[in-house]
Structure formats: structure tokens, C-alpha cells
Amino acid sequence: MNQENENPDLTEDEKKLFKDLMPEDLKEIMDTGFSRRHFLKLISIAGTGVLASHLLGAEQLLARPLAQPSLNELTTAQVENGVRVSFKVNGFNKNLLVDSRMTLLDTVRERMELTGAKKGCDHGQCGACTMIVDGKRILSCLTLAASCEGKSVTTIEGIANGTDLHPIQAAFIKHDSFQCGYCTPGQICSAVALLAEAKNGEVSYVTDQVNVPKKPLQLSENEIRERMSGNICRCGAYPNIVAAIREVQSGKSVEQKWNFAG
Amino acid sequence: MRPFKYTHVNTVQSATQLVSTHSNAKFLAGGTNILDLMKEDVERPDELLDITFLKVADIKMITEGPNKGGVSLGALSNNTETANHELIRLNHPLLTQAILAGASAQIRNMATNGGNLMQRTRCPYFYDVDMPCNKRVPGSGCGAMEGINRMHAIFGWSSKCIAVYPSDMAVALAVLDATVQVANSKGQQRRIAFTDFHRLPGENPEKDNNLLPGELITAIELPPNKFASHSYYLKVRDRASYAFALVSVAAGLELNGNNIVQAKIALGGVAHKPWRALRAEELLKGKEATEANFQAAAEAEMNQAKPLEYNRFKVELGKRAIVRALDMAMNNGSK
Amino acid sequence: MEANKLTGTPVDRIDGLLKVTGKATYATDYPVKNMAYAYLFKSTIAAGTITKIDSTEALKVPGVLSVITHLNAPKLNEKGGLRGGALLQGPDIEFYGQHIGIVVAETFEQARHASRLVKVEYHKSEAKVDFEKLKKDAVPSKNEDLKRGDVDAVFNQADFAIDELYATPIEHHHPMEPHATIAVWEGEKVTLYNGSQIINGAQSSAANTLNIKSENVRIVSPHIGGGFGSKGGQWANLVLAAVAAKMISRPVHLALSRQQMFNSVGLRQHNDQRIRLAADKDGKLLALAHQTTTHCAINDEFVEPCGDCSKVMYEVPNSLISYRVIPMNIIIPTYTRGPGKSTGSFALESAIDELAFKLKMDPIDFRLKNEPAKDPSNGKPWSSRKLVECLKEGAKAFGWDKRSAQPGVTQLGDYLIGYGVACGTYPARQRDSSAIIKLIRTGNKVKAIVEQAAADLGTGTYTILTQTAADGLGLPISQVQVTIGDSDLPPAAGSVGSVGAASYANAVNEACEKITNELLAKSGKQFFVRPTAAQLMLSEGIDAFQTRMDAKSPEGADAYSAHSFNANFAEVWVNRSTGMTTVKRFLAVTAAGKILNPKTARSQIIGGNIWGIGMALTEESIIDPRWGNFITRSLADYHVPANLDIGDMETIFIRENDIIPNKMGIKGIGEVGIVGVAAAVANAIFNATGKRIRHLPITPDKLI
Structure with a gap:
């Protein structure tokens, strides 16, 4: 198999960066921006068995069917300017009557028992409500449910693949990328979408040269910081969020920085 | 948020007709500003016309313009796809930078180009319905004039309003000599030079721009420019990202060797519209691209400013920002 | 401690899986059936009385079930322990944005x-809202002045002295989870789903305010979306949800909007701090005066103790700590991360830097020169004090020797680069807490359930208690289940004032010892090597066994002064053109006793550091004195640091084995991480630019 032709977008730098990866990893990284297999290897080195209990927990937690969430139907008396709307949430078709004022965030939280997405500000100023709609990260607090007709919505509850945590989720645990956890669903949805944006070659305000053709990007810490700045974390887990994303995006283990002295 | 009727519209024609006949209807595109304002009770439409289901070909395409390097931006293309479109990145990198300096990735994925031009001010007195604001309630007074006006205008304000226009994208569009294309309910098209699109507050701060009732922005057209390799968008703000500008500068330099054929400069965060620094541009024309000339041009421009109690710093900051942006433009944005 | 294997190791956060999958439940995440939605409305004046409330139009809105105001609200006990009043008990208005009513409807939108x-x-009366104008009317606070020697006399004759005013603005906690409550009544009993840093305190204050028995109130708070002090003492929303639910006979969901957070749940007060500092030519401190002027509620005093660090940091023979306070029509201030110490250390440690510069001494040497052998404020011996180690290890790790003593000379392109150092401290304490341990044997496996009304607001409580119990019982982590955050569990201290870890973990540790002893007694056998509780369950074939421990703070600890200490090092890059500052590198060196889990502890320290960077550079709440309202009333106006604001963050822990404050040697780290940070950044900015900024935050306009 001719790897050059398989991955025409790969630069020499990126090849160097990924030189310790297997060809399968490379392909997966090109397809998805990360390597599951390689990532699990990193985790098993770092976790020293402690994580095993978590992964066991993950299976138990996620083995429950991903809540074919119940729809709390409203009566017409409860709805002014009702709009009937159909869209997919985490792969399931939903059809419901909503008040025209109802946001996607409130619809998912109050009508579908999917309370993972959080209301931090309700005005587009914190990112806690971030969801992925048709592959793009958006703010569900500034999205009307009525405007989601025909769209495909992914919430934090739909990020894991069956019983497998998404590598971003696993990396968030490994790097302690949260404290209170309230912003975490939004951070993770944001980070997952960010991987695709980088793969798609999207630039940011801190990118040195923007007047170049698109190609998959390996993100520096500063690039990740800027691209994640729409997700406020009041506990201050930013360095750990950056570490988790960097590890997944690069496929290379990122060191934690703490030391004991004295 | 008051109750409103939600309506899908399918054609530009029906959108403009509905908005003309339904007196308190508004368009809904990305929703990032209007829903925010409706939750604050600042905007109170009784109908939202969702235009996001309009056909791609009508209003969502980013296409090469008639002249090489010129581009037409669909009004409903979102900020992210615009900033990252190769026609923009390669020919109008200033616009890429300006768009990416604004808001967050999530918001840019939602916000549209047309919507960006329709943003309303972030003046806190405008946003709080319990405060006086001539823009929100004409005749109620300006809360900011004698209030906390650190974020407010230093150019072009009036006794009625000192608000600033919040967009970054628009500052670049002012420099790029863009044209706004609009359609009305009679099927007519109209083109408005970008610098004439937004207004100064004057006696009618409730009017942000010169759109006529019933008009819908369909596209923004960019002519080719000669400064793609010498441009920069600088944004100065209170935190490093996800904050509105204290002062921003869009700068483009058309050079002949080290001589400035033409300089294009606009400022954000200083006026009710993107502020073209015409005096500075004039002074730089035909001059050598030196620090001293940049400094002189910045001084000349900013010395016309009329600061308020808490925003005097914007005069000095504006000077420095202009010089820095021109320096960066000379170095092709290399930091 | 030699038998311990898991405490002290970087175990991944136990609640991590729930948090990364969106399954951790916060106050409004419970699928309560038949729930109605409440929305608060607030006063638009800062002082006066309500003369009329007309709810006619509101009641006509489809779906509206009730409008509750002081005209129809039930009588509550206003001294029941909630903070901030605003319980709809009368027409009087004491601050702008006081709750004056609630609308309850079928849906949130309605x-x-x-x-x-x-x-x-x-009817409006004149409001006291302009701090600058009212300053001269400040009165002595309940905190008594602390005087030692004669500051004035020494100050006037000293070779080297500074006398400066340092100001810190009003700040808001802004946990990402706005305060919210779901109230569900079942007969006489009410369950309140509500994020609570002090579970039992929330329970008793809700019960007292509602005039019902504590056992009739249940607080459910397994996960808290941040608190930082604002969810310690509880606020009106907790009880108003219960009132609304009672009145409409349905469960009620009441969440504050982010805008409402500015005047509903306290704030960090504005502090004007005058520091006078004098030293002899050798750098020996002679006098230190730290005089704070601040504001409190119009009829209730809360003052964060800005002078606390100045009491204990340095050896100084003449000292004065005082507080003057202005009652104002602003919501009462409350505990905010590192209360007093974070803001106070900004003033003290900036002043130390200023005086060191005057003395032409390295600021680290200056500090080392004034290291006290015992607590200067009360003469007690230190339980341990490793500030010197913090400074020395930090200087080495940070590369302090590369710092230019001369400000404004280190440049790179358009950036001015500077290094700064500042220290901090926070007291270490243990509070009474109880715990129940239940052991269950299934075949040859033993499982433990640990129960305690403890709180985890991201502090790592689940994780450290799991580690502690696993060690104490001889079980792997996977066999320990920690259940906290519910007032039905054995009572415990709050997760406030850095007492959480010490109080919780010591109680669990003692419960483990107790249950092991009880199992030993039950076995009636003698062992050469003390078996673990898990081994005893197996060897004795016991199916289920439990015990309860009521742990007390240790006797004799009061004879000592017990504190955490830190040294903070910042490298800042200030853009010469724009005045924008980046903290490129930050190192916190902390001596905080036993570190139970370096991974979660590091997160706590970094979190505190980032709060301090926010304090230094971005955070400020501004009042318009004409109305008394906050004009920075959203997260777009109030700038919490964003990801790009934060550079490389490094953490070093100084090993410390100090079992005086408590048996496990835990000092607590929630607060100390913010103390000294703002000063380190401000000192670095001085080193970079030569500009001394004494009024936070240091926004670009102050540096051009």
C-alpha cells in the first residue's frame, strides 16, 4: 500500500511527529484527528492500573442504553406559538412540539432528560451549553429548537462510542481537566469538534500565517488555548484541558507538571 | 423573551415581503445576537422569520467575483466558513484575521456575515432595559454619557448616543472597500458602499444602519485588493480572547518597495461604526513606510478624537495600536 | 503512614467518569415530575420602599401559576441563617437588584x-452606593484593631519607608453553575436539590428560615458546579424555591440567571488598603501598618480580613492592623476564595516588593531577612513553617537568578519581560465531622461504603476519601464507594476555608481505625501483625458490619499557629504598544502539609493561581453610582480569565509532615493557591515596565 498516496495531505513534519505510530494509527489520525489504539496505549502506561477501575465503570455506565430519552410532551395549553419540529439527538429521531421561544439547550435538558449540557450564562458568554450540530460546535443556548428542523445534534451523552469513551473524554480524566465538572460537557464537545477543525486546516487568530492553503494542522498549546477560549472554566482547569487535547491531537503523551521538594 | 411567531421562509422574495408586511417581524439567521437581546427584553419582535433555510445558491455561497481576487460573500455564509475559505485566506487575509478575532469558535460557526453587520452595540446601558438609552427607547436619555463610559466612543458620537459598534469583521470590511448587496420586497437589488452602511448616531441613534424597511442583506462583495501580503488586524482587549475590543485596527499597505502607494486603516471600538482613519491614510500616501511616518499619521488621526470621562486612554491606545498594526502589516503579520 | 499506599498518589478523579459523560447531577439535573418553573424579579432602585406591585399582566400570561411578592409570601424567619435577606418579607429595599418577587409558571419561557x-x-430614598464619596464616613468594624508597639513613631524616623494605597475592586465568584434549587415537598418534608458547600448548614438555615424542623429538610448536593464561597452560606433562592413549591403544591425549579448572580449571592468587597512599611538600611522591618477601608451591607456587617497575612508573614516589632467599614446599599459581601488573604496579600506583598526595590535588595532576600521564629501576632510556635523552603526551591526552579533587578530592561521584540515573586499563607484547621463506614462481604470480596455529608465542588473530596478509606480498610479503590453530598448522611464540616480535606479525611481515617478495632474485638483474637478491616471481614466470615465515628478537631492544636505557606513566581510579557499582559509562566511552591493526591491537589493550586491571575489582570465589577446597579452585569462584561489568558502553570509541593493541626497532617489547599498571586503578577509587571500599579485589575489602559 502506498502511504504517500493514501495520505496526500501529510507533511514531512507531521510524518516525523507520528514516526512512532503504526501505519493504522496514521490512517486513523488522518481520518479522525486521533488514534484510538495509540491512545489506549498511552493511558495504560500512565494509569498504573488505577484507571482500570474507571474503565470498568465506564462499561457499566455506558452499557445502559444511551437513554432513548423520554419526551415530556407539553399540552397545547402549555405552549404558545407551538412549533412542531423533528431532529436527531445522539442518533435518535425526535419529533416534538416546542414553544417557539424554547432554546435547543432547554429542549434537550427539560424535555428529553438529557441534562449533560449545562446552562452557565444562557447568553453565549461561557460555552457550557456547547453541542455539536451537523458536525460543528455551536451554543445551544442561542439556538432555537424550532430552527433545528432536520438537523443532527450531538450532546455530551452522545460523544462516547458505545461503551468506549471518546479519547478526549479519557484524556480529560487522565489529565484532570476539570474540577467542578460543570463546564466539562461543553469543553468536551468543543474539544471533539476542534479536532475536526484542525484536521480541516482551519486557522485561528493566533495562527502566524493565514494566507496559506488549507492543510491538516498540528496544534500548538497556544493554538489550543485560543480555540478553546469560548469555553470558560471558573475552576481554572485550562492547562489540563490543553494537555488533554494536545495529547489526543498529537497522539503523544503529554507530561503532567508537578514536583515535590524539600 | 416575549412570545413570538416562528416562521420559516423559503425565498428571498417571501422573506422581504413578509418582513415588509408584518410590522414587528425580524429576520433570524445565526441568532447569536438577537436571541441574546430578546432574552434581555431589549429586542421584542412578535415574529421571527427564519431565513437559514433559504437556498444555498441564493444567499450562502462564497464565490469568486468578476475581477480576479474579488469575492462575493453570501449573507448567510457563516463566519467560520468565510474566514477559512481559501478565496478569503489567500486574497483577503485581513478579513480572516478580523473574523477570527471576534467571539468564539462556537459563535463564529453560528453567526452569519449578514448578521454580523446587523449586530447591535454591547453598551451595557443599551442591554439593561431598566437603564435609559436613546438607542433602545428614543428620548429616554443616554445612560452612558455621564456614566461608566470606558468602553464607549471617542469619534463621531452625539449628545444622544456614545455607543460603539462591536464587530471585528466590519472593521476589516471598511478597509476592504466592501459593498453590501441588499434585496427588497419588490425584487429590487441595491448596493451600498460598506462605509455608508453603518451610521453615526446623530439625532437618531435607534438607527444603526441605512437599510430601508423590508430590505435583506444578500451578499457582501469584496473587490480585489493590493495589500493581501501586507495587512494585519490588531485587537486590544481586556482579556486575551473572547472579549470585545477596547480598540482594534485593520491595516492594509499597498507598497512599492518601501514606499506606501496607499494605506488603508480602520478602527474598531471607537465609534458607532467602523472608523476609517482617512486622515492617517492621506498622510501616509506616497510616504516611506517608516516608524516615524506611522507615528505621525497615528497622531494626526487620533488627535481628532473627543474622549469622554473614562475612555481618554483610547486616544493614546489608538495611536499605539495604529503604529503597531502598520508594523505588523509591514511584516506580513509575523509576530 | 508507612502502610499507606494510595493516599499521596495521583489517583484519577473518582467522579471523573460521571463528569466526562455528562452524568454528574447538579442542582437542576433531576428529572422531577410535574415541575413548575420559577423566575425571580428584582428591585430597580437601591434604597427605598415598594409602594405598589401590579401583577395583573403577568397573571394573564398563559401558563402562569402564581406571582409571589411580599404581599402574599408566607412569614419566614429572616434570622434563620441565610445570607443577604431578600426573602420577600416586606416592602423595604436595601440594594439594587434585591429579589422582590417570583413568577411561577408551567414553563421557564413563560x-x-x-x-x-x-x-x-x-418610594425612592437616597442610596449609599458611591464608595469614593462615602469613604470619609467609614466607621470601625467589629474586627478589633490589632496594635503592637508604635507604628507612627517608628515610621516617621525610619531610613526606608513606603506609604501607599492599594485598591482591589468588587469581584464576583461566578461559579459556572449559577445558584439554583429544585424544591419538592412530600407532606411536611421538603427535599432541596441545591449546590451546597456546607450541607448541614444549608439544611439548618433552610429549616430555621422556613420555621420547620431540620429533619424535615433534606439537602441533595452530590455535585456542585463551583462555589468559591458563594455556596457556603446559602442565599434566598434556597428557601424561595421551597416557598413557591409549597404555595402551588408542586415541585418548583428556581435558577438564577447569570445577570441575577451579580446581586443575589454576595461578592468580594472593594478594599482600599493603606500600607505603611518601614525598614532599617539593612532591610530589617521596623513597622507595618495595614489599614483597610471597605463596605458592607446597609444593616449587616461582613468584612473580609485583608490584614490577616500582615499579622503572620514577617517579623516586625511595630504593627497595626485595622478595618473601617461603610454600610452601603450593596448586597452583603461574603467569603470569596482566599477571603482577605488574597486581596490583603496583594497589598502587603506589593509593598514588600516596593520597599525591597527602595532598599536595592532582592525581594527574596528581603523576605528571608524578616522571617519570624514564631507567630508575631500571638507568640505561638509554628506547627510548621516552610516559607523559606518555598522561596528557595521556587527561586531555583524558576530561574530567579536570570531576573534583572532593574525594571524595564528585559525586552523581546515588542514585549517587556519581567519576573515577580510574592508569598502567601492560609490557616490550617480541622472541624468536627462524622462518618459511617459500612463493610459488606460477598464471597471472598469485601466492599466498603463510606458515608458523610461532605461536599465536593471540584475539590476532589470523592477521590481523597476513596483513597483514605481504601488505605484505612485495606481495600482496592474499586471496592470503596464514597457517598457524600446529602444531609441524610452523617454531619460534616463545610468545604469552606480550606477545612474540607482535613475535616473529612481525618474523620474517615478515624472511622477506619475504629471499625478495624471493633472487628478485632469481635474476633476475640490476638494478631502479631494488625490485620486490616477487610482481612477481618474475610477471616471472621462477617457478612456486614458498620460503625460511625464522630471525629473532633485535635486537642492541643490551639497552642500552635498552623498555616500553609507559599511562594509564587510569575513571568509576564507586557506588550509595549498595546499594554496587554500575558502571564507566560507561573510557578506556585506550596507547603501545605500532607498532599493526599498530587493530581487533584495540583489542579486546586492551579485553579487558585488562575483566580489570582484574574484578580490581577481582568476581573472587576463596576457600580454606576447614580443607580447603584452593576453595569458589568454579564460574563461578557465581567472578565473571568479565558483559556488563552493562561500560560504555563507549574506546581511544586514542599514535603511537610506536620501532625499538630490534625492526625493526617493535612493543611488544606483550596485557598492558599490564590494568596500572593496577584502581587506576584503586579510585581512582575513592575519588573517588566517600571510601572507600579496599585489598583487592580491591571488592564491595558493602565500600562500605556
């Missing part, structure tokens, strides 16, 4: 809309 339609008329 309630929010209808809340805008209530018409309120007021």
Missing part, C-alpha cells in the same frame, strides 16, 4: 416573560 410584566412602583 415565567421569564411574565416576570418582565410585573409593574412595581417605589
Whole structure:
């Protein structure tokens, strides 16, 4: 198999960066921006068995069917300017009557028992409500449910693949990328979408040269910081969020920085 | 948020007709500003016309313009796809930078180009319905004039309003000599030079721009420019990202060797519209691209400013920002 | 401790899986059936009385179930322990944005809309909201002045002295989870789903305010979306949800909007701090005066103790710590991360830097020169004090020797680069807490359930208690289940004032010892090597066994002064053109006793550091004195640091084995991480630019 032709977008730098990866990893990284297999290897080195209990927990937690969430139907008396709307949430078709004022965030939280997405500000100023709609990260607090007709919505509850945590989720645990956890669903949805944006070659305000053709990007810490700045974390887990994303995006283990002295 | 009727519209024609006949209807595109304002009770439409289901070909395409390097931006293309479109990145990198300096990735994925031009001010007195604001309630007074006006205008304000226009994208569009294309309910098209699109507050701060009732922005057209390799968008703000500008500068330099054929400069965060620094541009024309000339041009421009109690710093900051942006433009944005 | 294997190791956060999958439940995440939605509305004056409330239009809105104001609200006990008043008990208005009513409706959209339609008329009286104008009227606070020697006399004759005013603005906690409550009544009993840093305190204050028995109130708070002090003492929302639920006989969901957070749940007060500092030519401190002027509620005092660090940091023979306070029509201030110490250390440690510069001494040497052998404020011996180690290890790790003593000379392109150092401290304490341990044997496996009304607001409580119990019982982590955050569990201290870890973990540790002893006694056998509880369950074939431990703070600890200490090092890059500052590198070196889990502890320290960077550079709440309202009333106006604001963050822990404050040697780290940070950044900015900024935050306009 001719790897050059398989991955025409790969630069020499990126090849160097990924030189310790297997060809399968490379392909997966090109397809998805990360390597599951390689990532699990990193985790098993770092976790020293402690994580095993978590992964066991993950299976138990996620083995429950991903809540074919119940729809709390409203009566017409409860709805002014009702709009009937159909869209997919985490792969399931939903059809419901909503008040025209109802946001996607409130619809998912109050009508579908999917309370993972959080209301931090309700005005587009914190990112806690971030969801992925048709592959793009958006703010569900500034999205009307009525405007989601025909769209495909992914919430934090739909990020894991069956019983497998998404590598971003696993990396968030490994790097302690949260404290209170309230912003975490939004951070993770944001980070997952960010991987695709980088793969798609999207630039940011801190990118040195923007007047170049698109190609998959390996993100520096500063690039990740800027691209994640729409997700406020009041506990201050930013360095750990950056570490988790960097590890997944690069496929290379990122060191934690703490030391004991004295 | 008051109750409103939600309506899908399918054609530009029906959108403009509905908005003309339904007196308190508004368009809904990305929703990032209007829903925010409706939750604050600042905007109170009784109908939202969702235009996001309009056909791609009508209003969502980013296409090469008639002249090489010129581009037409669909009004409903979102900020992210615009900033990252190769026609923009390669020919109008200033616009890429300006768009990416604004808001967050999530918001840019939602916000549209047309919507960006329709943003309303972030003046806190405008946003709080319990405060006086001539823009929100004409005749109620300006809360900011004698209030906390650190974020407010230093150019072009009036006794009625000192608000600033919040967009970054628009500052670049002012420099790029863009044209706004609009359609009305009679099927007519109209083109408005970008610098004439937004207004100064004057006696009618409730009017942000010169759109006529019933008009819908369909596209923004960019002519080719000669400064793609010498441009920069600088944004100065209170935190490093996800904050509105204290002062921003869009700068483009058309050079002949080290001589400035033409300089294009606009400022954000200083006026009710993107502020073209015409005096500075004039002074730089035909001059050598030196620090001293940049400094002189910045001084000349900013010395016309009329600061308020808490925003005097914007005069000095504006000077420095202009010089820095021109320096960066000379170095092709290399930091 | 030699038998311990898991405490002290970087175990991944136990609640991590729930948090990364969106399954951790916060206050409004419970699928309560038949729930109605409440929305608060607030006063638009800062002082006066309500003369009329007209709810007619609001009540016409489809779906509206009730409008509750002081006209129809039930009588509550206003001294029941909630903070901030605003319980709809009368027409008087004490601050702008005081709650004056609630609309309850079938849906959130209806309630929010209808809340805008209530018409309120007021009789306005003159409001005290302008701090600058009222300063001269400040009165002594309840905190007594602390005087030692004669500061004035020494100050006037000293070779080297500074006398400066340092100001810190009003700040808001802004946990990502706005305060919210779901109230569900079942007969006489009410369950309140509500994020609570002090579970039992929330329970008793809700019960007292509602005039019902504590056992009739249950607080459910397994996960808290941040608190930082604002969810310690509880606020009106907790009880108003219960009132609304009672009145409409349905469960009620009441969440504050982010805008409402500015005047509902306290704040960090504005502090004007005058520091006078004098030293002899050798750098020996002679006098230190730290005089704070601040504000409190119009009829209730809370003052964060800005002078606390100045009491204990340095050896100084003449000292004065004082507080003057202005009652104002602003919501009462409350505990905010590192209360007093974070803001106070900004003033003290900036002043130390200023005086060191005057003395032409390295600021680290200056500090080392004034290291006290015992607590200067009370003469007690230190339980341990490793500030010197913090400074020395930090200087080495940070590369302090590369710092230019001369400000404004280190440049790179358009950036001015500077290094700064500043220290901090926070007291270490243990509070009474109880715990129940249940052991269950299934075949040859033993499982433990640990129960305690403890709180985890991201502090790592689940994780450290799991580690502690696993070690104490001889079980792997996977066999320990920690259940906390519910007032039905054995009572415990709050997760406030850095007492959480010490109080919780010591109680669990003692419960483990107790249950092991009880199992030993039950076995009636003698062992050469003490077996673990898990081994005893197996060897004795016991199916289920439990015990309860009521742990007390240790006797004799009061004879000592017990504190955590830190040294903070910042490298800043200030853009010469724009005045924008980046903290490129930050190192916190902390001596905080036993570190139970370096991974979660590091997160706590970094979190505190980032709060301090926010304090230094971005955070400020501004009042318009004409109305008394906050004009920075959203997260777009109030700038919490964003990801790009934060550079490389490094953490070093100084090993410390100090079992005086408590048996496990835990000092607590929630607060100390913010103390000294703002000063380190401000000192670095001085080193970079030569500009001494004494009024936070240091926004670009102050550096051009």
C-alpha cells in the first residue's frame, strides 16, 4: 500500500511527529484527528492500573442504553406559538412540539432528560451549553429548537462510542481537566469538534500565517488555548484541558507538571 | 423573551415581503445576537422569520467575483466558513484575521456575515432595559454619557448616543472597500458602499444602519485588493480572547518597495461604526513606510478624537495600536 | 503512614467518569415530575420602599401559576441563617437588584416573560452606593484593631519607608453553575436539590428560615458546579424555591440567571488598603501598618480580613492592623476564595516588593531577612513553617537568578519581560465531622461504603476519601464507594476555608481505625501483625458490619499557629504598544502539609493561581453610582480569565509532615493557591515596565 498516496495531505513534519505510530494509527489520525489504539496505549502506561477501575465503570455506565430519552410532551395549553419540529439527538429521531421561544439547550435538558449540557450564562458568554450540530460546535443556548428542523445534534451523552469513551473524554480524566465538572460537557464537545477543525486546516487568530492553503494542522498549546477560549472554566482547569487535547491531537503523551521538594 | 411567531421562509422574495408586511417581524439567521437581546427584553419582535433555510445558491455561497481576487460573500455564509475559505485566506487575509478575532469558535460557526453587520452595540446601558438609552427607547436619555463610559466612543458620537459598534469583521470590511448587496420586497437589488452602511448616531441613534424597511442583506462583495501580503488586524482587549475590543485596527499597505502607494486603516471600538482613519491614510500616501511616518499619521488621526470621562486612554491606545498594526502589516503579520 | 499506599498518589478523579459523560447531577439535573418553573424579579432602585406591585399582566400570561411578592409570601424567619435577606418579607429595599418577587409558571419561557410584566412602583430614598464619596464616613468594624508597639513613631524616623494605597475592586465568584434549587415537598418534608458547600448548614438555615424542623429538610448536593464561597452560606433562592413549591403544591425549579448572580449571592468587597512599611538600611522591618477601608451591607456587617497575612508573614516589632467599614446599599459581601488573604496579600506583598526595590535588595532576600521564629501576632510556635523552603526551591526552579533587578530592561521584540515573586499563607484547621463506614462481604470480596455529608465542588473530596478509606480498610479503590453530598448522611464540616480535606479525611481515617478495632474485638483474637478491616471481614466470615465515628478537631492544636505557606513566581510579557499582559509562566511552591493526591491537589493550586491571575489582570465589577446597579452585569462584561489568558502553570509541593493541626497532617489547599498571586503578577509587571500599579485589575489602559 502506498502511504504517500493514501495520505496526500501529510507533511514531512507531521510524518516525523507520528514516526512512532503504526501505519493504522496514521490512517486513523488522518481520518479522525486521533488514534484510538495509540491512545489506549498511552493511558495504560500512565494509569498504573488505577484507571482500570474507571474503565470498568465506564462499561457499566455506558452499557445502559444511551437513554432513548423520554419526551415530556407539553399540552397545547402549555405552549404558545407551538412549533412542531423533528431532529436527531445522539442518533435518535425526535419529533416534538416546542414553544417557539424554547432554546435547543432547554429542549434537550427539560424535555428529553438529557441534562449533560449545562446552562452557565444562557447568553453565549461561557460555552457550557456547547453541542455539536451537523458536525460543528455551536451554543445551544442561542439556538432555537424550532430552527433545528432536520438537523443532527450531538450532546455530551452522545460523544462516547458505545461503551468506549471518546479519547478526549479519557484524556480529560487522565489529565484532570476539570474540577467542578460543570463546564466539562461543553469543553468536551468543543474539544471533539476542534479536532475536526484542525484536521480541516482551519486557522485561528493566533495562527502566524493565514494566507496559506488549507492543510491538516498540528496544534500548538497556544493554538489550543485560543480555540478553546469560548469555553470558560471558573475552576481554572485550562492547562489540563490543553494537555488533554494536545495529547489526543498529537497522539503523544503529554507530561503532567508537578514536583515535590524539600 | 416575549412570545413570538416562528416562521420559516423559503425565498428571498417571501422573506422581504413578509418582513415588509408584518410590522414587528425580524429576520433570524445565526441568532447569536438577537436571541441574546430578546432574552434581555431589549429586542421584542412578535415574529421571527427564519431565513437559514433559504437556498444555498441564493444567499450562502462564497464565490469568486468578476475581477480576479474579488469575492462575493453570501449573507448567510457563516463566519467560520468565510474566514477559512481559501478565496478569503489567500486574497483577503485581513478579513480572516478580523473574523477570527471576534467571539468564539462556537459563535463564529453560528453567526452569519449578514448578521454580523446587523449586530447591535454591547453598551451595557443599551442591554439593561431598566437603564435609559436613546438607542433602545428614543428620548429616554443616554445612560452612558455621564456614566461608566470606558468602553464607549471617542469619534463621531452625539449628545444622544456614545455607543460603539462591536464587530471585528466590519472593521476589516471598511478597509476592504466592501459593498453590501441588499434585496427588497419588490425584487429590487441595491448596493451600498460598506462605509455608508453603518451610521453615526446623530439625532437618531435607534438607527444603526441605512437599510430601508423590508430590505435583506444578500451578499457582501469584496473587490480585489493590493495589500493581501501586507495587512494585519490588531485587537486590544481586556482579556486575551473572547472579549470585545477596547480598540482594534485593520491595516492594509499597498507598497512599492518601501514606499506606501496607499494605506488603508480602520478602527474598531471607537465609534458607532467602523472608523476609517482617512486622515492617517492621506498622510501616509506616497510616504516611506517608516516608524516615524506611522507615528505621525497615528497622531494626526487620533488627535481628532473627543474622549469622554473614562475612555481618554483610547486616544493614546489608538495611536499605539495604529503604529503597531502598520508594523505588523509591514511584516506580513509575523509576530 | 508507612502502610499507606494510595493516599499521596495521583489517583484519577473518582467522579471523573460521571463528569466526562455528562452524568454528574447538579442542582437542576433531576428529572422531577410535574415541575413548575420559577423566575425571580428584582428591585430597580437601591434604597427605598415598594409602594405598589401590579401583577395583573403577568397573571394573564398563559401558563402562569402564581406571582409571589411580599404581599402574599408566607412569614419566614429572616434570622434563620441565610445570607443577604431578600426573602420577600416586606416592602423595604436595601440594594439594587434585591429579589422582590417570583413568577411561577408551567414553563421557564413563560415565567421569564411574565416576570418582565410585573409593574412595581417605589418610594425612592437616597442610596449609599458611591464608595469614593462615602469613604470619609467609614466607621470601625467589629474586627478589633490589632496594635503592637508604635507604628507612627517608628515610621516617621525610619531610613526606608513606603506609604501607599492599594485598591482591589468588587469581584464576583461566578461559579459556572449559577445558584439554583429544585424544591419538592412530600407532606411536611421538603427535599432541596441545591449546590451546597456546607450541607448541614444549608439544611439548618433552610429549616430555621422556613420555621420547620431540620429533619424535615433534606439537602441533595452530590455535585456542585463551583462555589468559591458563594455556596457556603446559602442565599434566598434556597428557601424561595421551597416557598413557591409549597404555595402551588408542586415541585418548583428556581435558577438564577447569570445577570441575577451579580446581586443575589454576595461578592468580594472593594478594599482600599493603606500600607505603611518601614525598614532599617539593612532591610530589617521596623513597622507595618495595614489599614483597610471597605463596605458592607446597609444593616449587616461582613468584612473580609485583608490584614490577616500582615499579622503572620514577617517579623516586625511595630504593627497595626485595622478595618473601617461603610454600610452601603450593596448586597452583603461574603467569603470569596482566599477571603482577605488574597486581596490583603496583594497589598502587603506589593509593598514588600516596593520597599525591597527602595532598599536595592532582592525581594527574596528581603523576605528571608524578616522571617519570624514564631507567630508575631500571638507568640505561638509554628506547627510548621516552610516559607523559606518555598522561596528557595521556587527561586531555583524558576530561574530567579536570570531576573534583572532593574525594571524595564528585559525586552523581546515588542514585549517587556519581567519576573515577580510574592508569598502567601492560609490557616490550617480541622472541624468536627462524622462518618459511617459500612463493610459488606460477598464471597471472598469485601466492599466498603463510606458515608458523610461532605461536599465536593471540584475539590476532589470523592477521590481523597476513596483513597483514605481504601488505605484505612485495606481495600482496592474499586471496592470503596464514597457517598457524600446529602444531609441524610452523617454531619460534616463545610468545604469552606480550606477545612474540607482535613475535616473529612481525618474523620474517615478515624472511622477506619475504629471499625478495624471493633472487628478485632469481635474476633476475640490476638494478631502479631494488625490485620486490616477487610482481612477481618474475610477471616471472621462477617457478612456486614458498620460503625460511625464522630471525629473532633485535635486537642492541643490551639497552642500552635498552623498555616500553609507559599511562594509564587510569575513571568509576564507586557506588550509595549498595546499594554496587554500575558502571564507566560507561573510557578506556585506550596507547603501545605500532607498532599493526599498530587493530581487533584495540583489542579486546586492551579485553579487558585488562575483566580489570582484574574484578580490581577481582568476581573472587576463596576457600580454606576447614580443607580447603584452593576453595569458589568454579564460574563461578557465581567472578565473571568479565558483559556488563552493562561500560560504555563507549574506546581511544586514542599514535603511537610506536620501532625499538630490534625492526625493526617493535612493543611488544606483550596485557598492558599490564590494568596500572593496577584502581587506576584503586579510585581512582575513592575519588573517588566517600571510601572507600579496599585489598583487592580491591571488592564491595558493602565500600562500605556
